[in-house]
Amino acid sequence: MVRGQSIVRILSNPDRRTVQGVDQAVRLIRVSPDRIEELIDCVFHQESVVAMRAADALEKINRSHPYLLKPYKKRILTIPKKQACKEARWHWCQVVPGLDLTDKQAQAVYETMAIFLEDPSSILRTFALQGIVDLAVTYPKFIVSAKHHIEAALSKGTKAMQARARKLAKTVDLAERYASNPSFRLHQDIITCKACKDLPLGPKPVVRLTAAARIKIVGQAPGIRVHETGIPWNDPSGERLRDWLGVGRAEFYDPKIFALVPMGFCYPGTGPSGDLPPKPICAELWQSKIESNLKKVELTMAIGNYAQNYLLPEPKRSLTERVKHWQDYFPSVVPLPHPSPRNNRWLNNHPWFESELLPELRDLLAKIIRGS
Numbered sequence: 184m185v186r187g188q189s190i191v192r193i194l195s196n197p198d199r200r201t202v203q204g205v206d207q208a209v210r211l212i213r214v215s216p217d218r219i220e221e222l223i224d225c226v227f228h229q230e231s232v233v234a235m236r237a238a239d240a241l242e243k244i245n246r247s248h249p250y251l252l253k254p255y256k257k258r259i260l261t262i263p264k265k266q267a268c269k270e271a272r273w274h275w276c277q278v279v280p281g282l283d284l285t286d287k288q289a290q291a292v293y294e295t296m297a298i299f300l301e302d303p304s305s306i307l308r309t310f311a312l313q314g315i316v317d318l319a320v321t322y323p324k325f326i327v328s329a330k331h332h333i334e335a336a337l338s339k340g341t342k343a344m345q346a347r348a349r350k351l352a353k354t355v356d357l358a359e360r361y362a363s364n365p366s367f368r369l370h371q372d373i374i375t376c377k378a379c380k381d382l383p384l385g386p387k388p389v390v391r392l393t394a395a396a397r398i399k400i401v402g403q404a405p406g407i408r409v410h411e412t413g414i415p416w417n418d419p420s421g422e423r424l425r426d427w428l429g430v431g432r433a434e435f436y437d438p439k440i441f442a443l444v445p446m447g448f449c450y451p452g453t454g455p456s457g458d459l460p461p462k463p464i465c466a467e468l469w470q471s472k473i474e475s476n477l478k479k480v481e482l483t484m485a486i487g488n489y490a491q492n493y494l495l496p497e498p499k500r501s502l503t504e505r506v507k508h509w510q511d512y513f514p515s516v517v518p519l520p521h522p523s524p525r526n527n528r529w530l531n532n533h534p535w536f537e538s539e540l541l542p543e544l545r546d547l548l549a550k551i552i553r554g555s
Contacts, residue, residue, distance in 0.1 A: 190221050194236040208240040219251045223258060227265055235270030242274045249281055256282045263295050272299065273307045276314030280321060289322045300332060305341045312336055316351045323362035329355050366394035366476045373448060373469055379462055388448035389415050394476055396442035397551050399483045401490040404447030404461040415443040423522035429545040440552055442477055446489045461489050481551050482514065487521040509540050514547055
């Protein structure tokens with residue numbers, strides 16, 4: 184890759200069957216992001232082969248570095264008016280739904296894509312349909328229209344378009360649920376959160392909640408096994424917790440019964456003495472929203488110091504003091520030690536936990552579950 188080489192030259196291979204130069208242009212922009220405007224210029228190039236490859240590169244950059252496109256949003260929105268190349272247009276359909284559009288801009292984008300649905304090119308029609316669905320995911324006012332377009336594609340589209348429409352129908356159904364159900368919307372918002380940039384394995388929030396839940400379990404943060412499986416409490420700690428509560432996996436993972444909400448939703452990595460603490464930003468961003476959505480919760484279990492410090496900040500007590508004085512919070516909140524095998528010594532030193540607290544907790548849980 185020659186950094187001083189013009190992007191037009193990189194993309195100028197006359198053979199339309201090859202995408203030669205696209206990946207090179209993408210790498211160049213990642214190294215020299217100040218040249219993004221030069222790439223956008225190429226989308227408007229009079230040579231369609233340059234325009235289509237530039238638009239392809241723009242789509243790839245939008246997937247990995249979308250922030251680079253934001254300053255050029257208005258110009259990108261003009262591509263269909265100034266560039267007739269159908270390949271550039273279908274890449275445009277994949278870029279614009281993620282550009283943080285105003286309502287007016289979103290409406291204009293939708294209308295343009297709706298026109299593309301009548302284009303002779305079946306590929307452009309397919310990508311326009313995809314773009315409309317992507318738009319509907321972010322802007323629910325387009326859901327009904329997207330469903331109509333999907334139905335039309337299923338009835339009279341090409342086989343490839345029908346196959347794509349069947350997949351998109353599931354996406355629209357999900358978007359419709361998202362728009363109409365606050366707790367479902369919150370759940371989706373949490374599991375797609377990417378607020379933290381310094382996680383060792385990247386963001387992968389793990390949480391389970393619905394508005395129907397009657398019992399909320401607030402833990403710490405996922406361990407490595409939970410991170411890998413995406414299932415909360417799917418590890419030895421979870422097995423011990425279910426034993427403490429006297430419930431099986433079926434009940435434990437029933438969203439109408441339990442909401443499983445950690446203080447930190449992503450695996451934080453490890454330190455000298457075990458897993459690192461939950462990221463505070465999780466509580467700042469989400470805990471109050473979770474609280475306002477789970478209106479049917481009758482019992483909250485605060486497991487470990489981090490959950491207890493958040494839920495039971497006063498009076499200032501150690502974990503042992505809180506658990507020992509569990510009746511001060513019962514029956515709305517029950518403080519528990521973490522069920523990790525690392526806490527075996529604590530459990531051995533405090534036999535009253537299993538002999539006094541757990542029987543009362545199991546009785547309370549049984550009553551709530553029977554009433555669910």
